[in-house]
Amino acid sequence: MPKSHDFVKHNCDHYDGHCYDHLDKRKYGDEADICIVGAGAAGGVLAYGLSRAGFKVVAIEAGPFWNPQTDFASDELSMQSLAWNDTRLVAGNDPLAMGHNNSGRGVGGGTVHFTGVFYRFHESDFKVKTLDGVADDWPITYQDLDPYYEKIERDIAVSGPKHFPWGPFQGPYPYPEREPISANAEVFRKGCEKLGIRSVVAPLAINSGPFDGRPPCINRGFCNQGCKPNAKFSTLIHHIPKAIGQGAEVLSDCMVTQVHVDKAGKVTGVTFVHDGKEFFQKAKIIILAGYCIETPRLLMHSACPLFPNGLANSSGMVGKALMTHSGHDVYCKFHDEVRIYKGTPVLAATQEFYETDLSRGFVRGYTLNAHGSRPLGLAKNLVSKAGNWGEKLYDIMRDFNFYAQVTLVGEVLPSLNNSVTLSDEKDEYGMPRPLVTFSYGENDNKLIAHGVGKAQEILEAIGGEPAFVIPDTGHLLGACRMGNDPSNSVVDGFCRSHDIPNLYICSASVFVTSGGGNPTETVMAIAARTADYIVEEARKNSY
């Protein structure tokens, strides 16, 4: 593809490692209306929505501005660099693996290497306390997000089935479902069929036909390594170029290290570091969209005499109630080749076990995704998470082509013991490294056992032989949760911090509960709603 036609270069000032020579001569160097910290799933939606509404928007991203053509490779090892690789200290009974399974670094954030699985949450997800007597209700309902789910799906042409049998949205999706589906997805669907479990072709933020100058998927299979053809949606190739086209400025390779507050208790701007040099970005409104570890870390690190426990933290809830999804990978061996490396990783799924069913002995539920893998992803998990090495590892890997895989996306209930705090160790910026503490609760473990058992049943029903289970996790959620009560939450239902009127926090960090499905669509819907709210508020008042 000639460079002049490159999709990403279009409307983009920061390309191929090129940034302004002098960060002192920035577009909104004097002052921006809105400064967004983090150019991922939420930050991109905000940057586009707010720049289109006429605001001067600056998005500051710690990592690089990737070019899919020259930076992405069809290779697992080299593409581990798409994750947030900075060292986080981990603790608890079930210390979290960090990095590729739950974070991104660079413009586009985690969407650059996500599988593109695109689910709405269900109505019950927003009122877990009312329905199940656990966790807390959200300050918003499904109906509040419904128009934004619809908008996001339309904006990026989500492909999916004509009929989706679970939750309030039953389809159809804007673009037809993907076909053909991979052998791994076929095996899963046939197993479900035998057991009377409904399954669907997964709704995906991946083109099933040409859209917006981008081609349909070619089943290359490297969604988790960055999509080279640009068939998979990512913030990098969708919202960010569009935001730049609307006048937004994106500063990449710039790490925000501090949020500043004036004597009146309003935020005034941020300090960021580029190439070892510090800069200041002044802004009327600051939105932290740096996900679940960096956001609470930045808030706590920005403590000042007026806010000695960190910004937006009068409740003490900053960094508390961090969640993940249990993401166990279940493998069965087949007589014939399945070849899980081929095609889009997730092409089939069931949410038959999503809602609470007390006869199972636990509350809430999960999604099962038929999930592909490439050799390194499997081998690395086998050694680091399941303790297989030597002859055992070799025996499994020799038969790589004969396994089918199903992956759990299980709800994890919030617990105040699961947290992000500041450690005594400093990173390269002189900021304290985050300490991430996580342990599963009793309900979580019962749910996992059920989900793993069900995944095995499905594959056994079609002739698979249970082979091994890899305990894994995916996604991060919470640690700056939303709520109506400022004494036990950090932001309100529009992601505005209770304590500081011109500070917003908008990412998966505001989740009250985790839901039992992939969260990206909900993150983006919340961001779209926050963007609308900020536009409305600006019309009504001036900051």
Place this chain on the structure above:
Amino acid sequence: MQENRTRYPSYDVLNEKDQWDEHTREIVIKRLGPFPKNKFLKEHEAEMIYAIARHVVYDQRKEILDYVVHHLDNTLSSPMGENQRKVGTPEQKILVRRGLKATDNLAKEQYGAPFLKIDVQQQFSILDDLARGKAMTSEDWQGIPQKEFFKKLATEIVNAYYSHPTVWSEIGYGGPAYPRGYVRVEMGLTDPWEAKRDAKES
């Protein structure tokens, strides 16, 4: 160790390398060597990692293990973070350097010779103990959790090994597929250039 290594004896993923995009091709071909001098690992450390890698990946082919050692050296000399580190575990440079030294001393204490001079069975026994965090402790292991040490080494060894194209060929992995993609993805279908099983195998 080498018998029956593959179900795809006639397949070589590198035959397809001209079909790969240039960036990917460059990255993968570099894994065939030659490799620059180690930047972090001292010679004895590199030899120990080589020996440990033979056990971890159950293979002894020099051309692959040389790349494994090179990858370890690259990782340990890089300023990149290590994603996560358990509280109480030192950073990887220290963990590996001190862990290797402690392993060598353990071999001397248990078998009367350094790790590289004891037999393969004895080496395996030490690694198996370390993997379970059950090896004899001594002052050498102060602040070096055995399990974390073994896991760090084993994970990086596996990272490199399963990124080597020779290993991709053996397990019948189609490998990079851009710009052409995979066309026949359904059950039982393969693209013409993908690995085909030995016809004699059932």
